Amino acid sequence: MSKVVLLLSGGIDSTVLLYYLKSLGHEVSAVTFDYGQKNWKEIKMVKLLAEKTQTPLKIFKIRNLSELAKSSLLGKEPASPNQTFFVPGRNAIFLSLATAYAQSIGAEEVVYGSTLEDYNDYPDCRPEFVENFSKAMEIAYGVKVSAPFINKSKSEIVKIGKELGVDFKLTWSCYYSGRKHCGKCPACLKRKKAFEENGILDWR
């Protein structure tokens, strides 16, 4: 049992990770980033989730990230599922900020929700990135970085969440900020599939 800082995005992976870390007895503080993403619903869901699970939440504004990074997750045009959703440098920036926060509150570890399915699209979700980044952070700030779900599929993560009693209504996967999940974007399709594989029909 230790004090950890979790990067919480409002999606399935980091939400299940929150419940998972708490089930292991860890004291979890959450951090989320308001980086001018179009999907404002993410932040709304993170706030609800933190409230419901009584998790201390730090929202860190880094609005000018768009000056550095060009991606369809940022900016004013409507998001398109066909565009690339990689924000250059995003995980390293978020993990560095979370590490500084961890150090300031005396947490031993920063945890984030990379999964097996992020591997191909996001090089900063790969085990060799986590290993080297964690070594650097431990040398410099005495804080480790880990991604406990890095070898798990979304279906396996939903299974863990189901067992831990996660309220999936508090998670958001869709690229759009509608009232309900759109059901058509790649994130919705993945969500639906993982839920169906676990016998959950009410996947929205």
Next chain:
Amino acid sequence: MSKVVLLLSGGIDSTVLLYYLKSLGHEVSAVTFDYGQKNWKEIKMVKLLAEKTQTPLKIFKIRNLSELAKSSLLGKEPASPNQTFFVPGRNAIFLSLATAYAQSIGAEEVVYGSTLEDYNDYPDCRPEFVENFSKAMEIAYGVKVSAPFINKSKSEIVKIGKELGVDFKLTWSCYYSGRKHCGKCPACLKRKKAFEENGILDWR
């Protein structure tokens, strides 16, 4: 010869590094951070230096860094040389942001001015930090991180600068933002010593 991004602080180390990288034929873009530091003179000097050396300069504002980090370099009380000047997580955050910037402009490497004298006080200036951090950044974003002066003393760096014709009047070391260097704070004492060892008497 390649395209590199340099973290420029306005101090001797990163200034000499700028001249050094240019002397090797590299195409240098500079980035500096306005993180609410008391020493506003740093940013003023960086601007002058970039102008004089015709170096493209990106100033990245990250004013809310103080929410994460507690240090006497931040905040409203007057700086005292006896306080700790370590901003937790600072180099990792700056290097991550610089890496994102490097990737967005197609630069191959991020360079910063850690020196032998930073070793004891700043763990994020040590070779083993740079090595692991660089590996992580290369895996994730295809950008290397290096610190060419990591094994050099300030006196050696001043020597290199002298040979390269650095205008040291454009560098600022003092903890305070006075008209001249105060001559009494630890940074001034180090500066003076390094200049004297190189026969430079007009060290302010």
